[in-house]
Amino acid sequence: MKRSVLNILDLSVEELDQLIATANDIIANPAKYSEKCKGKKLATLFFEPSTRTRLSFEAAMYELGGNVLGFSEANSSSAAKGESVADTAKTVSCYADIIAMRHPKEGAPMVAAMNASVPVINAGDGGHNHPTQTLADLLTIYREKGSFDNLTIGLCGDLKFGRTVHSLINAMSRYTGVKFILISPEELKVPSYVKQGMKDQGIPYVQTTDLESVMPELDILYMTRVQRERFFNEEDYLRLKDSYILTPDKLKNAKSDLSILHPLPRVNEIAVAIDSDPRACYFKQVLNGKYMRMALILMLLEVQ
Numbered sequence: 561m562k563r564s565v566l567n568i569l570d571l572s573v574e575e576l577d578q579l580i581a582t583a584n585d586i587i588a589n590p591a592k593y594s595e596k597c598k599g600k601k602l603a604t605l606f607f608e609p610s611t612r613t614r615l616s617f618e619a620a621m622y623e624l625g626g627n628v629l630g631f632s633e634a635n636s637s638s639a640a641k642g643e644s645v646a647d648t649a650k651t652v653s654c655y656a657d658i659i660a661m662r663h664p665k666e667g668a669p670m671v672a673a674m675n676a677s678v679p680v681i682n683a684g685d686g687g688h689n690h691p692t693q694t695l696a697d698l699l700t701i702y703r704e705k706g707s708f709d710n711l712t713i714g715l716c717g718d719l720k721f722g723r724t725v726h727s728l729i730n731a732m733s734r735y736t737g738v739k740f741i742l743i744s745p746e747e748l749k750v751p752s753y754v755k756q757g758m759k760d761q762g763i764p765y766v767q768t769t770d771l772e773s774v775m776p777e778l779d780i781l782y783m784t785r786v787q788r789e790r791f792f793n794e795e796d797y798l799r800l801k802d803s804y805i806l807t808p809d810k811l812k813n814a815k816s817d818l819s820i821l822h823p824l825p826r827v828n829e830i831a832v833a834i835d836s837d838p839r840a841c842y843f844k845q846v847l848n849g850k851y852m853r854m855a856l857i858l859m860l861l862e863v864q
């Protein structure tokens with residue numbers, strides 16, 4: 561039976577623990593994994609721009625000894641001729657053992673999974689979900705904090721359209737003692753279906769527009785970019801794009817062991833001066849994403 565990952569909740573807490581253990585073992589013993597996917601092919605079907613997600617999937621498969629094929633923009637695929645996602649998925653199933661798909665439409669990777677005969681991984685669908693970014697976030701939090709429990713997590717920026725935010729909230733809502741502080745402009749608050757998930761799990765959260773006033777409470781600060789491509793008009797984007805810019809002076813009252821995360825790409829949200837602060841974790845997060853994608857590919861291909 562093929563198994564796809566479309567939502568972070570498709571993976572149980574035990575499976576996340578297993579992925580983290582595998583990723584840590586890959587970090588410690590990379591040579592052990594260098595032939596694990598020999599003869600296997602990953603297809604990266606990217607209908608939307610990407611640097612990290614696509615290249616880290618590809619690097620992950622190469623580091624497992626496998627091969628990669630795919631496309632990096634809709635215009636270079638038959639989507640430009642009007643082919644459906646379902647037909648593309650059936651076609652690519654003839655060439656590849658596993659598919660990673662990014663698409664601007666919410667639910668497109670699910671349609672692909674329903675039609676593919678190989679596992680499909682959602683590499684970001686519109687403003688909805690981005691489970692493998694969450695895997696990168698989780699490994700980073702785990703390596704920085706040693707556990708997922710009792711953390712106060714501030715999410716800041718575009719919480720409406722930011723798919724990484726939605727997946728991270730879903731994932732972290734399953735741990736004990738977690739509290740969310742949701743920092744955004746009024747117009748970019750977390751959608752109600754994501755809030756419902758926190759309520760269902762009994763997870764406390766507060767919403768605010770003011771980053772500095774909550775800074776002293778945070779164990780994790782997850783900054784995000786305002787998602788220009790999801791706005792209906794450019795004026796709103798221009799008005800909201802620089803709502804939050806993290807500069808060294810704003811960290812004055814932050815905890816000394818705060819971890820600053822960002823899924824990247826960064827536009828203006830974090831001053832470059834923060835990069836040398838030991839609390840900045842966003843480039844570690846990039847590397848962690850590759851290890852977690854390696855672990856996920858092994859799991860879905862059932863490679864021992």
Ligand code: NCD
Pocket residue numbers: 612613684690693723724784785823824825
């Ligand atoms: C994110 C995405 O694509 O949702 N990027 C990523 O995959 N690391 C975040 C973003 O684009 O802002």
